[in-house]
Amino acid sequence: MNDTKPQTQPEPEKKDAGKIFLEEVTAGPPKHLPRWKRRLQSAAVPLLAIFTGLVMGGVIIALTSEEVWQAFGVSFLEGLKAAWQSVAAAYSALLKGAFGSPSQIMAALASGDPKQIYVAIYPFTESLLATIPYIFAGLAVALGFRSGLFNIGAEGQIFLGAIFAAFVGYSLTGLPMILHIPLAFLAGALGGGLWGFIPGWLKAKTGGHEVINTIMMNYIAFRLSDWLLTGPMKRPGSFNPISPTIMDSAMLPKFFGDPVRLHGGIIIALGMAWLVNWFLFKTKWGFNLRTSGTNPRAAKYAGINVPNSIILAMFLSGALAGMAGGNEVLGVNYNLAMAFSSGYGFDAIAIALLANSQPLGVVLAALLFGFLRNGATNMMLQTGIPIDIISVIQAFILVFVAAPAIIRTIYRLKKPAEAEEAVVAPSWGGG
Amino acid sequence: MATTTTFHREVEFVSPTRRRVMGVLFIIIGFGIWFLFSRPVEPGMKTEFGMTPGGIEATMPDMVLPSLATLNFLALVCIGVGIGQLIRPRGFGRYTNWLLGMIAAFFIFGFLTWAAAGKSISLAGLLNVSLSKAVPLTLGALSGILSERAGVVNIAIEGMMLSAAMTSCVAASITGNLWFGVLVGVLTGALYGVVHGVLSIRYKVNQIISGTAINIFSTGITSYISAKFLQHYPELNNSGTFPSWEIPLLSKIPFIGPILFNNNMFVYAMYIFLVLIHIGLFYTKWGLRLRSVGEHPKAADTLGINVFRTRYMAVILGAMMAGFAGSYFTLGSVGRFDEVMTAGRGFISLAAMIFGNWMPFGSFGAGLLFGFTDALASKLAILGVRIPSQFLLMAPYIVTMIVLAGVVGRSQMPAADGTPYEKEST
Numbered sequence: 014m015n016d017t018k019p020q021t022q023p024e025p026e027k028k029d030a031g032k033i034f035l036e037e038v039t040a041g042p043p044k045h046l047p048r049w050k051r052r053l054q055s056a057a058v059p060l061l062a063i064f065t066g067l068v069m070g071g072v073i074i075a076l077t078s079e080e081v082w083q084a085f086g087v088s089f090l091e092g093l094k095a096a097w098q099s100v101a102a103a104y105s106a107l108l109k110g111a112f113g114s115p116s117q118i119m120a121a122l123a124s125g126d127p128k129q130i131y132v133a134i135y136p137f138t139e140s141l142l143a144t145i146p147y148i149f150a151g152l153a154v155a156l157g158f159r160s161g162l163f164n165i166g167a168e169g170q171i172f173l174g175a176i177f178a179a180f181v182g183y184s185l186t187g188l189p190m191i192l193h194i195p196l197a198f199l200a201g202a203l204g205g206g207l208w209g210f211i212p213g214w215l216k217a218k219t220g221g222h223e224v225i226n227t228i229m230m231n232y233i234a235f236r237l238s239d240w241l242l243t244g245p246m247k248r249p250g251s252f253n254p255i256s257p258t259i260m261d262s263a264m265l266p267k268f269f270g271d272p273v274r275l276h277g278g279i280i281i282a283l284g285m286a287w288l289v290n291w292f293l294f295k296t297k298w299g300f301n302l303r304t305s306g307t308n309p310r311a312a313k314y315a316g317i318n319v320p321n322s323i324i325l326a327m328f329l330s331g332a333l334a335g336m337a338g339g340n341e342v343l344g345v346n347y348n349l350a351m352a353f354s355s356g357y358g359f360d361a362i363a364i365a366l367l368a369n370s371q372p373l374g375v376v377l378a379a380l381l382f383g384f385l386r387n388g389a390t391n392m393m394l395q396t397g398i399p400i401d402i403i404s405v406i407q408a409f410i411l412v413f414v415a416a417p418a419i420i421r422t423i424y425r426l427k428k429p430a431e432a433e434e435a436v437v438a439p440s441w442g443g444g
Numbered sequence: 445m446a447t448t449t450t451f452h453r454e455v456e457f458v459s460p461t462r463r464r465v466m467g468v469l470f471i472i473i474g475f476g477i478w479f480l481f482s483r484p485v486e487p488g489m490k491t492e493f494g495m496t497p498g499g500i501e502a503t504m505p506d507m508v509l510p511s512l513a514t515l516n517f518l519a520l521v522c523i524g525v526g527i528g529q530l531i532r533p534r535g536f537g538r539y540t541n542w543l544l545g546m547i548a549a550f551f552i553f554g555f556l557t558w559a560a561a562g563k564s565i566s567l568a569g570l571l572n573v574s575l576s577k578a579v580p581l582t583l584g585a586l587s588g589i590l591s592e593r594a595g596v597v598n599i600a601i602e603g604m605m606l607s608a609a610m611t612s613c614v615a616a617s618i619t620g621n622l623w624f625g626v627l628v629g630v631l632t633g634a635l636y637g638v639v640h641g642v643l644s645i646r647y648k649v650n651q652i653i654s655g656t657a658i659n660i661f662s663t664g665i666t667s668y669i670s671a672k673f674l675q676h677y678p679e680l681n682n683s684g685t686f687p688s689w690e691i692p693l694l695s696k697i698p699f700i701g702p703i704l705f706n707n708n709m710f711v712y713a714m715y716i717f718l719v720l721i722h723i724g725l726f727y728t729k730w731g732l733r734l735r736s737v738g739e740h741p742k743a744a745d746t747l748g749i750n751v752f753r754t755r756y757m758a759v760i761l762g763a764m765m766a767g768f769a770g771s772y773f774t775l776g777s778v779g780r781f782d783e784v785m786t787a788g789r790g791f792i793s794l795a796a797m798i799f800g801n802w803m804p805f806g807s808f809g810a811g812l813l814f815g816f817t818d819a820l821a822s823k824l825a826i827l828g829v830r831i832p833s834q835f836l837l838m839a840p841y842i843v844t845m846i847v848l849a850g851v852v853g854r855s856q857m858p859a860a861d862g863t864p865y866e867k868e869s870t
Contacts, residue, residue, distance in 0.1 A: 073665075077672055163652055165599075221848040222857075224599070224652055225798060228791050229841035235788075240834035356663075362656050399671035404664025411657040416647040 059367050061420050062413035063381065070406035071100040074398055103396050110391020111384040113137045131273050136391070138275040142345065144383025146171070146354075148282040149337035150361035151368065151375040152289050153205075153330045158370040159293055160326035161306025166212065166227025167334040168358025169234030170205035174335025176238055177204030178342045179349035180246065182259030193262040198281070198339050205335015206328045208234060213327025217320035223327065231358070242351055256349040265344035276344040283376065285333065290372035302326050334358065355386075356404075363411040382407065466540055467529035470547050474522030477551060481558035482515040491557045494566030495699050497706075504698040511561040518554045522547055545809070552816070559827045570819055572703045578808070578815030579710050579776065580605065580786075583769035584793025585800060585807035586721055587633075587762040592802060593725060594758030595738035596644055597862040599655035600636065601766045602790025603662030608632040608770025610666045613781040614674075616683035616774075625683055626771045633767020636662075637760035645755050648864040659790075667783045674781060685779045686710065710776040714808075717765070722804040734758055738858035741865040751865045766790070795844035802857060814840040 075081050075096035085092030113136035121133035150167050157164035164170075178201030185193060212226035241247075242254035249257070265276040293299040304312040305322035312319050341353055360382055367381075368374030389403045413420050420426065489511040495504040525543055529535045536543055556565060584601045591598040608629035616625025636658055643654040674681040686708040695705040704711075725731035736744040737754045745751050773789075774781050792814055799813075800806030817840060821833040 073668075077669070165652065165656070215845065215849050219849040221845065221850070225794070225848055226845055228599070229795060229845050232788055232791065232841045233838050236834040236838045240832045243834075244832060356660075359656060359660055362653065363660070366653065397672075399668045401664045401667035401671065404660050405668060408657045408661030408664060411653065411660065412643065412649075415649045415653045415657070416643055418647050 057426060058417045058420050059369075059378075059414055061424055061426075062367070062410050062417075065413050065420065065423065066406045066410035067104070069409045070402055071104065073405060074103050074402060075100050099396075103392055103398050106392040106395040107385070107388035109388075110136055110395075111140045111388030127270065131269055131271070134269075135272055136387070138269070138273045140380075140384040140387040141279060142275050142383075143387045144379050145278045145282045145340055145344070146337040146357045147360065147364055147379035147382045148286060148376055149340060150334050150357045151364035151379050152285060152372055153209075153333035153337070154361045154365035155368060155370040155372060155375050156289055156293065156302075156333060157326060157330040158365055159306060160302040160322065160330075161309070162213070162216075162323065162326055162330070163224050164209065164227055164327065164330045164334075165224055165362065166208065166230045166331075166358070167337075167361050168354065168356065169227070169231035170208040170331040170334035171338035171341075171354050171358050172234040172238050173208040173331075174201035174205035174338030175342045175349050175353060176241060176246070176338075177201050177335070178339030179256050179259060182263035182343060183257040183348075185263075186260060188260075188262055190262045190266075193260065194265060194343065197259070197263045197343055198336065201339020201342070202332040202335045205338060206332035209327040209329075209331015209334070210324065213324040213331075216327070217323040238349070239351065242349065246349065248348070254351050258348050259343065263343055264347060265340070274345065278340040278344040281336070282340070285336065286372045286376050289333070293372065298325070334361075360407055363407050363414070366411060366414045463529065463535035463540070466544065467526050467535065470526030470529060470543070471523050472526075473547050473551050474519045474524075474526060477515060477522060477554040478519040481554045482512065482519055485511045485515060485558060485561045487512050489561045491560045491562075492564030493556075493560075494564060495568050497566070497568045497572040497702050503696060503701055506564070507567075509557065511557055514557050515554055518550045518557075522550055548813075559824075559829045563827065565823070565827065568699065568703055570816070570823065572707075573819040574812060574816040575703060575711065576707065576777075576815070577818045578811035579714050580769045580772045580789050581793050581796045581814055582714055582808045582811035583710075583717065583765055583772065584790055585797040585811060586717055586804060587765035587769060588794055588797040589721065589725075589802055589804060589807060590734075590762035590765060591759045592797070592861050593738045593858055594734050594755050595741060595858055595860040595863065595865070596641070596755055596759050597651040597655065598640065598759065598762055598766075599652060599791075599794060600640055600658035600662075601769075601793050602786055602788065603655075603659035604633050604636045604763055604766035605770035605773065605790050606666050606784070606786045607636065607662045608767035609773040609785060610669065610674075610781045612767075612771035613683045613774035613779075614680050617680050622683065622686055622775050625775050626768065629771030629775075630764045630767040633763040633765070633770065634760055635763075636767075637763025640763065641756045641759040644864065645752055645759070648866070651862050651864075663784060666781075670781065670783050681780050683775055683779055686776055708776055710772045713768070718804050718808055725804070735858070737865075738860055741860050745865075745867065751867075755865070769793070792840055795840055798857075799840075799844050799847050 078096070078099045081092060081095045081099055084095030113133060118130075118133040118137075121129040124130075150171065153167050153170065154164055178197045181197040181200040182193075185196070188196070208230055209227075212221075212223045212230055215221040215226050216223045239254070242256060246256045248255050265278050267274065267276045269275065291299075293303060301312070301317045302322050302325065304315065305317055305319045306326070309319050312322070337357055338354070342349055346353055364375055364378040364382055367378040368376075385403050385406065386400075389400045392398055392402075393400045491509050491511045491514070493507040493509070495506055525536075525547065529540070529543070556567070556570075559565070584605060587601055587604075588598055611632040612625040612629030615628035616622050619625070640651075640654055640658060643649040643657075644651040670681075688706055688708050689712070691705040691712075695701045697705070723731075725735065733744065733749050733754055734757075736747075737749060737751050737758075741751045744754075770786070773785055778785075793811075796807050796810035796814055799810035800808070817836050821836040824831060824833045824836065
């Protein structure tokens, strides 16, 4: 073994516990403004970031449309018109895909036929469905950020959560639903937690950086599930890498009849958001985690066991991400297949930042991402614009949220009070 | 985030604990070779190693070894070295790392001897494939070294590679000129470098976040363009690849000649960049400045080095290197762009950089090792080995984590890596 202790990293600044406490109390926008104005001010940057992201997406849609280029060949004005039309068509298809069409919903409600209503609200519920894993994964990354840890491995933890949940879901038979669902869901959390625990433990004991380790764990998770799905967990008699279907008793119950797939997972997700909020801001443990994150030195002097906090935070963060995986298996797919996660773990970073790592903000940001993703499917069907444009828009939003100065320059916003400026994300060397 | 405080690097020395750990490790590996590989092999078996890659005039006859004797020899040497390491008062001192490499090579060779016992395996072919698989990893690692040595973490190598793979392929397909394709790939990298630099140096955005944003963007935009255009206009996505060039004389060296000196342009470029960057970083004023900015920016600033400009330069150069690496995927390998074709190679480059201790040649070694596991993984099924190839493919990630944990020699990242520099306001 190496004889060195975890290296003392260059410390950001010297703050004592008292000062941190003061900052906790005084954080937030200046008090003298009316409440709604303060709210608006702190929401201005994220909202404008979203808006600008959508505008940039529109620019790319217009630039890559052949009709637009042809129209520009005719005249400049025609070109602008065509550009506007193509973007408007794309985004209205997106909105319709995300929310459904209001007239259809009204008509269905008026008819009172449940079947018709289900069909009408289907797009909206699908968006909510897409939101659920984003909430879990966003909470995972946000909890990490609040504890001064950069959990970039949510994707791998999601995979592990899905593996564990699927295994419990199909291998245990004869359990009543009331037992099987929580068991499978907790197994998912445990799987993800385990995958978060390892980099956390490594960071606490050896100082190995969690960013690198979680990236590595991601790829180990991909290979692991690849192996499991072609070997031990493969569905008997199937040629595809896919696990057996889980038992009926492990499927999360649905709210409505077909085709609506929205299931009980959304209640768990909202519950977790509330729970994480309570844990982080109202309990001693949460305080310990946050203090270890913002200033490990002060935390140490205050008697907090920083290594344990790191391990705990990574475990909890992984567990939340694991729930996202479990949710997808138990509520949507009912089995485990290789391509079940479409980068939730990476989008979650954008969600957590957009929410400034506030659990309740995570729910809002997750809603945005869920509606965007689901709406984009319809956009692709109707206008032929590939769904990948969503990733581009998300990347722009991420950049603008992370660099508020860009947004302020564009929209000539005034720089707010210092406390508001801090984007909650740990630095590379500062942990 | 902050101004850097003093940070003492540990003086390199072989600690007593490490000496013992290494000794025990060597012995364990020795016994491992005996237990895992030697025992199952029957006495009369022979292993045949092909010593020339396929399709080339042989420079050396194939090597036929008695499997059991070879394995026992390897095991004995490992155990012997291990005992020596334990008995000698200071072990093998600074040669320990070399010995570790040798023992690891023995283990791999033992594995091959066992796996191909009674059969033949093309050793040269395997090594040649490893080398070509190591090219993007090494170039990517060089990209990481350039920017991290100056204190800017770049986890966007993956994204830069992916976009450059596409742009270089499209440019080469349109113009019919592969070199123009490479140029466009490098410029694409540079463009991302500017973005990463501006975000992380000027706006002091967290460097991981900036990198993640670039990765998400790059995956999105390449898949978008691929789905929207490349699938409808296949002529935009058919660049062809660089031909192999045989270097006269050198390629006639037995065994290593055809492996090292009969490749396409990218391999030779990799050799040149390795040497250039090594010399540049460690033997020139330019390199000293670059490294000082990554180790202790405040001190560098005090001495009149422009921290921001140096970092911009390093990040952009690194990104250009990532762009070059990206163009390998299309112009050096398959000749067309497929969605998400880099498949995490950028992250393995990052691993290779860490494994190679932020040193060019170290990263090359790591790249070769990782390339070798990749090449071997596809051979396992042919050899009839019942180890799932996925486990072999996990190996690079696992060894990187072990190295990072400091169990077998700690890797030393630049002290100010990832911390934005803030000039103290005057």
